[in-house]
Amino acid sequence: MRFMYIVTSPQPPGPPTPALMEAMGRLAEREIKAGRMIDTGGLLPVAMGAQVRITDGKLNVVDGPFVETKEMIGGYAIFELRNKEEAVAAAVEFMQLHKEHMPGWEGTCEVRPFATPGADGGCQIDVSACA
Secondary structure (H helix, E strand, O other): OEEEEEEEHHHHHHHOOOHHHHHHHHHHHHHHHHOEEEEEEEEHHHOEEEEEEEEEEEEEEOOOOOOOOOOEEEEEEEOOOOHHHHHHHHHHHHHHHHHHOOOOOEEEEEEEOOOEOOOOOOEOOOOHHOO
């Protein structure tokens, strides 16, 4: 079962500390070697991005930064894991690194299972992720 971790923070964006980068690098290396981590990455500030919106039936492109942004998505990771419990345990380990190496930082690691294509070509929720 694939899971995406989405890391958000209400704090102004800032770079991770060197100690956190080193600890996350060791964790990522271990998880990649074990075949659990498929991809990971940090995201640049919203000022460098854009949003493509549909509002009142009109398509618009808005360059960043975005006034409505209350939380910043700082990064993501994609894992192949057995179930939700394993995914949550791995997210706890990841967030513990932030607690240890960036005192005072606040944020969230959202754990979301991927939808899987069904036999009819539509997306189905993989309920085994919740087992």
